[in-house]
Structures are given as structure tokens and as C-alpha cells.
Amino acid sequence: MSGRPRLAWSALALVLVGALVVGAGGDDGPRTNAERAEALSTQLRCPTCAGQSVRDSNAPAAEAIRTEVRRRVDEGEGDEDILAYIDGQYPDSLLLTPPRSGLGSLVWVLPVAAVVVAVAGLVVVFRRWRAEPSTEVSDDDRRRVAEALTGEE
């Protein structure tokens, strides 16, 4: 590999990292109270409608929760406290993010475990393929070839 492509790729990496640092650095999450309240209301399920978040629903119950969230944000309460308070007001959980402990945590753990197992499986398979450079020809295969050549089965 000549020096020029290497230089080009280094330049590219430099530009990319620079741009990402600038771009990621400017992101400090929701800033105003309105933005915070809106972000929180996407985390809560509307208690009276099927499958919609509090932010996306115009149902009176969602309306009421939005007002309450905004009031608590304005009072300076923390995000977790607000979510926990609203969630505690209703018999069924309103949190759209499943819990990270207990049985509910399986929904987080299982996919990660599945991916790890799948990738590990692939690695093992590739290792094995590399270890045996050519495929063994079994007697079965020879018989099949012979059969095919004689045109009979």
C-alpha cells in the first residue's frame, strides 16, 4: 500500500473525529423546562388510551399528566422523581421504559445475550473453517459422484 491512500485515510479520520467532537459536544440534552417536560412525557404511557405516550395523546388524562409534569419541572424536581411520582399515582405502571430490575430486566438482557451468543458462534464457525483448509470428501460424497457419473441412482 502506497503512502498516498494512507495519508488520505488519516486525513479522513481526522476530519471525521473533529466533526463528531464538535457535533457531540454541543449536545447537552433538553435545556428549557418545556423541552424537559416534553422529554419526560414521551417516557410515560397515557393511562386511558391504548399504546400512546402522554406526549402523543390528547386524552384528558394525558393532558392532566402533561400539566403535572410541567408543574414539577418548573419547581425544579429531578427527572427520576417526577417519573416515579406520576407512576405511583396509577395502579398499572405508566413507564414506557421497562424496569431494569426483577423479571422485567430480561427484556434488556435477553437480546444482548442473544447477540453475544450469535457473534461467538460465528467466530467459532470461522475458526473451524480456517482450521480445516479443505473440505473432507466423505465416502458418501464419492458414492454420490460415482452414481452421478454412471447416470443412475
Next chain:
Amino acid sequence: MPEVNAALGSAGVTLGFVASVLGALTLVAGLRQHHRTGRGGDGGRGMLWLGRSFAWLVLGGAVLAAVAMEIALVTSDFSLQYVADNASRSTPLLYTIASLWSALEGSIILWALVLAGFLAAVVRRFADQAGDPLVAWATLTMFVVAAFFFGLMLGPADPFTVVSGAIPADGPGPNPLLQNHPLMAFHPPILYLGYVGFTVPFAFAVAALVTGRVGEGWLAATRRWTLVAWGFLTTGIILGSWWSYEVLGWGGFWAWDPVENASFLPWLTGTAYLHSVMIQQRRGMLRVWNLSLLIATFSLTILGTFLTRSGVLDSVHSFTESPIGPALLAFFGVTVVVSLGLIGWRGDRLRAPGRIDSPLSREGAFLANNVVFAAFAFVVLLGTVFPLLVEAVNDDRISVGTPYFNRMTMPLGMVLLFLMAVAPVLPWRKASGELLRTRLQWPAWAGTGAVVVAVVSGARGLAPLAAFGLGAFAAAAALRQVVLAGRASRRRGGSALAGVVGRANGGMIVHVGVVLVAVAFAAASSYVASDEVRLAPGESATLAGHTVTYLGMNEPNRTSQKTVFSARVRIDGGQVYEPALNQFPNATQTIGTPSVRTGLTEDVYLTLVAGPEQPGDPAVIGVIVQPLVAWLWIGGAVMALGTILAAWPGERRRREAATTDAEAPPGEGGDGDDDDDDARVGGEPAGQRAGGTGPVGGDRPGDDSGDGGDASPATDPTPATVGGR
């Protein structure tokens, strides 16, 4: 003469059911005869011919049922329970016609109609191979599926039930949400064409397993059918999200709602299949995996229908609850058990010797693609059914919503974008790092350029920036392939337009569409700004650089269907938009109609949250500003176009491409892994296409010439397939 429609419809359903059963039985008889007599004599050919003809009767029954229901709907025949529940005299004609799929029983008619259409198309397409057991078994499988759906209509989901007691004078009409936008007339039928279309490759997969002809012949025979189903499913999903955006009034287009997930799951496994099947056609490998993906795709359409139509899951789409749940669940179970049993039974023939030489190769990238798609499908399925599982175990009711799905699928989506950039430039078998560095240089600069442009124009946040960069990277890699293929075609004296035709090249256009959708999704969901403002007439508010001015209300527009209260809102001192609230006569809730200023860079989305109490009072206007939303729909259209191009018969160039493309980089320009046109299943023992070194199914010798790789086609182990019986 109200009973006529019910009688005609029931006759249609019965005809469809009986014809499906008779067709299946005749085919079984023909296959037994064929098996017993072997190649001598008639070989069951007469029975097989007769059996397939029942497909036309099945189609006739389905058409009769659908026509009877449409006539009943259009002529307001309220003696039918379904019409009484879902139609009204005041509903406009378009929505009355669309009422066929606005509730459960009618949508089963549509399902059966589409299935019967596919069945008839298969029978017609393979007419000259009707005596082939593989075709017969595929047709038989489709008859069985058809019998199940017609059976549903005979039993738990009878659309032609007659009302008991007095015939009502009028009905409530469809759910107001379903009669508020013309897309409702198109989204469900197109989605069903995709859903049901996957029955065809599934049926051929079952047939391949039963006959033991698990070679590559059946894949070639169903390639285009699968593409068509996939294209319709893609279009149906995009149209659904467009409908949601235009109607539901929350400015969103994807909510990870169970019904959306139910359509997305088969899309994920179907997409995985479209990629991994290329490894099998090339190398004869991954047979069990590909069969499993097809079986999963078909089973997931049934499971999705069960989840969303049985009422077990809460969903804004579950307009109805019904007793068909157990039947669908049982059918799902039977499908899975029978299919897996067949795979187990044919295990010996499915073993394909062969290996993938290097992870850094086209097939290595496809494998990675499949792992990611499988993980994606697993996340979506788990998230959808998880509340049910938890409730079953300890009675807790938890929700798994958008935050979960977004967080879990985002990294998977990023990996997919990355693979989309790298895979197309990878040659089969083996690639060197240097080859990648050369081929990916310009796509990588395109990606970096996109990040820089995004940062300069004010975009912030690592995730969306990564999505933009990877998206541009992938799009540039796809366009590079198209340009190279066009050039190669020109060198051969063809048209440069050939660069976009055929599986590989059309697939690149699909990739560009996927990138557009992914970038639009990332931008719209990351940079949405929304607010609700209370404005008196003449007052203005500003959001994300846009000024909205409330001018006042229009006079209420009363029609027999609904009453519309619309506001006049001026955006940025320009055009006036009219978000509205609709009051339907038979609904308590008002349904909003958003009004959207659509632009290529940004949408301004207006809703009327609450009208004024008294004329001249303030109104509450919802304002949502989202960038790039229009590119979701454009990207969807590009994907549909790419699918058509991929299914288009490409020029036949496989062999000359291998020999005349000497100056092109290996595996580049006019990608040769293309177009098993006019694929026939072949009456010959399968495996004929699977040969590792043949010019049809195997590697093109030209592929590896420039890699400096040591893999030569001569070492390609011929997959051991034994055909016939």
C-alpha cells in the same frame, strides 16, 4: 331482497373452502399415484392437472365473497351484521368500499381474496410443470392455507352473519379514524399483498422439504415472487406510517405499536432472507437457515395477525376483538411444528459441505447482516410480547414502549447502515484490506462530508450524526456500484441504464431508499420541536424559527358524514393552513385533521387541539416542526422503484461479464450474481443449479482474478444434493 348478498357471500366462502379442500385432496391423490407408479404410466399427471384447476374455483369463491360484501356495503344492506356494524348511509363511497378491511371479518375476506389470487397466479405460472411433484406440493400447501382462511369465515369470523331481529335503518360507519384519509383505501390492500405474498415462497420451501429436492431450483423459481411480496410489504408499511402521520395528529410516523411491529417483523426476516439466499444460490450453503427464515416470515404474519386481531395486546389498531384468536394461534403452532419437523426429517439432505473462507467477503457480510436482522426481529418480537409474558408470570402489568425500542434498535440500525456500505463493494470469497481501502475511499469521504455538513448546519448529538455519516457512506457505496455497472454495460455496447436493472443493481437502488428513510427517521425523531399555543385571533407564536398566526375559525362545515371545525393559521406570513377537528355523528370523541406544510427540508405540522369556546375566543393550536419528514415517503418510493428494477428481467450477461470485464475490478461493474430469469423448477433432480463450478449457480471465475486471493473456484466443493426419489 336483502338475503341475496348474504346467500351469495356464504356461497362464495363455501365454494372457496370446498374447492381448497378438494384441490388439496386431489393433489394428494395425484402425488400418491405419482409416487407409486414412478415415471411409468400416467404418473398421477391427470390428478395433478385436475387438482391445480381447483385454484380457479377458490379464486371464484373469494371473488364472489368479496363482491357480495362490497355490494352489501355500497347498497347499505344492513341485514348483514358486518354492514350494520361498519357502514353508514352517510359515509362517502371510497370509505364504504374500504370498509371491507376496516374490521376483522371483512379483512379475512380480503386476505382470502389476495391468497386466492396468488394461488391462481402460481398455478398459471407453473402450468407447464403441473406434473412436477415440487409444484404440486407447493400448490397443495397453498390450498391448505386457503382452506384455513376460508374455514375461519365459515366458523369464528363469519362475515355474512345476518342481524338478529329488526334490520337497522342505518349504521355507525367505520371507525372515524378509518374514514378520514384516502390512504386508508390503499394501505391495507397493499400491505396484505405483501403479507400474503410470502405464502408463495413458504409453500415452495415446504414443497422442497417434502420432495427432498432441497437444492437451489426452488429458490430460483420463487425469487421474483419473494421480491414482489417484499416490495408490497415495504410499500404497505411506509403507506401505513404516512397515514398515521397525516391522520393521527401527533406528528409521528412510527410508534412501535403492536400492529406496526406485526407488519415489521416479517419484513425483517424477509429482508434477511433476500440477502442470505444469495449465499445459497452462490455457494449452496445456509439451506436450513434460509428455509427457517421463510418459515419464520410466514409464521410471523400469522402470529402478528393473532396478536393484533385476538385482542390480547392493547393497541390503537385493535378495533375489534374476536374469537378467532385460538384458531390463529393453533394454525401458527401447526405451521411452526410441521415446518421444523420437515427440516429435522430432511436434515441429512440439508447438510451442505462448504465454508466461508473469510469474514471479509460478500458472504461474510451477508452472514453479519443476518445476525443483525435476526437480533432486530428478536428485539421487536420480545418487546411486543414481553408485557404478556410478565403478566402471565406474576400478574404485573408493565409497558414496553418507544424508549425501549429506540434504544435497543438504534445500534442495530447503525450496524446495518455500516454493512450496507461495506457489503456491496466486497467480492465473494475473500477480500484484502487494501481492496476495501481503495473501493471505500470515496464512499467514506461522502460519509465524512455528510457529518461535516450536518455539524456546520447546526446538527448536534452523536447518534443522529452517526446515522447521517453512515447513511451517506452507504448511499455512496450503492451509487458507486450503480455507476460501475452502468459503465460496464456501456463498454459491452449496452445502455448505461442497465446499471440499475437486475437484482444486484436494483438492490442498490433499494439501499439508497433505505438510507433516505433511515436518515429521515433519525433527523425527524432527533430534532423535533413541538408546542401547544393558545392564540387569540391575530396573535402569533414562534417555534423553531417558524411563526404561526391564528387568523380565526371557518364556519363549521356540516355534511351528513361529519361536521368539520377548521381554523385558519398562517405560517411564516405566507400560505394559510387549516387544521381541523371533525365531529362524527356516532362518535363522542372529536378526530383531528392535521394540516401540514410539507417541505424538502422541514415540515410544519399544525393541529387544532381545542377550538374557541365562543367565536372570537383564543384557540389552542399544536405546532410541530420536524426536519426531513418528506424523505421518509420519498425513500419509500425509491425502495419500491428499486424492487421493481430488481425484479425486472436484466440483460443476459452472466458469461460475457466474466470474460470481458478484464479491466474492471473483480466482482465489480455489472455484478454477475444476477437474474435466474424465467426460472423453472425443473423436472430434473434438484441440485442442478447448486453446482459450485457451473456457470449458472457457481462462482464466476472472473470474480477472484484481481484479489490476489488464493481461493479458486476449483476448490469450491460441490454441494451434495441428491434429487428426485
